[in-house]
Amino acid sequence: MAVILKYIIAGLVRFWLIHTDYWQTISNRVEIATPLNSWKRLIEGVYLYDNSINPYEGDSFHESPILLIFFHFILKQAPYIMPMFFTIVDLLTAYFLYKTSKEFVGLLEKNQEKNKDDIANESKSMLLQGSQLSEVPEYVLSVFLFNPYTILNCVGMTTTVIQNLFLSVSLWSAVTGYQLISCGCIAFATHQALYPITLIVPISILLADANKGCNKCSYIRTLLVFVLCWGFLIYISAYIMDGSYDYVYNTYGFILNVPDLKPNIGLFWYFFTEMFEHFRLLFVCAFQINALVLYVVPLTLRFRNEPMLLATVLITLSAIFRSYPCIGDVGFYLALLPMWKPLFSYLMFAYLKREFTLKHGTARLVDGKPAKLVLR
Template sequence: MGAIIKYLVAGILRYWLIHTDYWQILANRVEIATPLNSWKRLIEGVYLYDQDINPYEGDSFHESPIILIIFHFLFKRAPYILPLLFTAIDLLTASLLHKASKAFVRIFLNCQQKNQSDVADESKDMLLSREQLMETSEYVLSVYLFNPYSILNCVGMTTTVVQNALLAAALCSAANGFGIVACACLAFATHQALYPVLQIVPIAMILAEVNKGCDKCSYIRTLLAFVVSWGFLIYISAYIMDGSYNYVYNTYGFILTIPDLKPNVGLFWYFFTEMFEHFRLLFICAFQINALALYIVPLTLRFKKEPLLLITVLLALSTVFRSYPCIGDVGFYMAFIPLWRHLFSFMQQKFIVACAFIITSALGPTVWHLWIYSGSANANFFFGVTLSFATAQIFLITDLLFAYIKREFTLRNGFSRMVDGKPAKLVLR
């Protein structure tokens, strides 16, 4: 009954905000809408397609052709249901995350049971019970439904709502052992935004764990299913565009080359605005390697036994370092933080991170108004806020990882830490 009330309240809140006079302002906010997910650009793309004009010939539309054809159909047949549709998709995302978290809890309990023999006697009390872990599923649901970032993302009717639903479906399917569905949903999310491709690694690990097939063939099957699904979506998109693959440059190419430097909550726009043009290619490669490839191997090697933590960290890192992030991406990965509630006592930066999120979220719109409307600030002020916002996220990620390492060390070695016969403690440097 409690869950139904949560869904009802969250749904009414989203639907009501979409129909307020402030909706247009919210839908155009730089924190919510980007050149990739903007509702305004989606409308323009649909209009051009309806007029038999290729929307990818200009520089305004960058969504995938599949999303284009779906929304073209909805605009033509039932435009009045779109606010309800976005609300329903966001509630579906919350439900999928809720179910995924329950499956993740079962996986966590199985791993804890397997490794129980390695736990020191004095640390036995730190082992988590099923009841303690099951509570986290309710927190996951509540955090997503009532997180201001998730609510504003839905109210702005951005296509990130669809991307989040696909990612949630992929993770939920993987956690329950449905490999083909997981790969298909992840391929669709990747086809839409590219950066979800990172999740193929933890999803392959989860499928191998759930289906008891921890061998190379299991990972190859998952990778093959993902590649085939992605290739099929690329082919379908080309078919929609009359056999042309020119759309690729205005979708994947747009994400990778960052031609639109409209301010957002990310780090790319300011750097490439200030940079000399002849260094552009070098730094595009450096930034995109950082976002897509740099962390995946070391994190996978270190946390190969914790795919759930790997999912959380990779979602957060891809949000911080992607070319066109929005607060909808932040709200999605923050829903996974309650899964690590047992690490909170080991975290050292909780208060600092919480204050940083609150302050930067309030300062962003304020500084934007001072810069754009009042003329009493400049781009440096807004970038300072976005840089602080990114720093808060990095602090959250590093603190979570270090808390996991400290708990792991304590479980194996007990609470008493001695170095050269003297008490010692672990500190983050």
């Protein structure tokens, strides 16, 4: 009953704020709306498309053609449902994050019991109890529903709301072993914003664990399904645009080249406004490598046995280093942090410290004598 009450309150807050006089101000804030997710730009793209003008010929619309045609249909048929639509999508995201955390807690409890013999006797007290585990999904749900970042992201009616839904569904379906749903959702999120492509690595591991198939064939099959889904979305988008792939330059190209340097909460705009144009290509490549590929391999090698932690870290890094971030991206990864509540007392490198202490105990001995750390 308490969970249902949270949904009702959170939904009413979002729905009410969308209908206040502050909506216009909120939807135009640079912290909330970016050139990629702005409702204002989406409306402009729909208007151009409705008047038989290619919205990708200008420099104002950068969303996926699939979302373009979807919102074109909704706005033509029933524009009055938009506030309710965004509210429901945000509540669905909260629901799937809640379900994901419940599944994760169950897996965590099983793994903890399975590895109990490898834990030092003096560290047994660090094992998570039933009450500690059961409250984690409640925290995840509350943090997403009542975080001002996610509320404002929904009230601003940004398309990041839709991206977050697909990310949450992909995590839930990966934990529960639904390969096609997970790959399809992560493919759509990638088609929309590109950076979620990094999540195919933890998604592959989660699916392999859920389906008891931790082998190369399982990973390759997941990667193949993802590529096919993404390719299908690209083909459908081209079909919508009368067989033309020109939209790619104003979607993926816009994300990678970062031509719009209006202020936002990210790093790109400030750095490139201060830099000589002669070095732009070099630093664009360096920044995008940092955002897309630099952390994937080392983090995967270290946290391959904890794919949910790997996914959380990659989502966090993506929110920080993507070219056009918004507070909706931040709000999403903040909602995942309560799953790691047992690690909070070990910040930083929290996971590594707790893992070491579980195996070796809390005592620190050198040559049989108590050791201490002295800073000089």
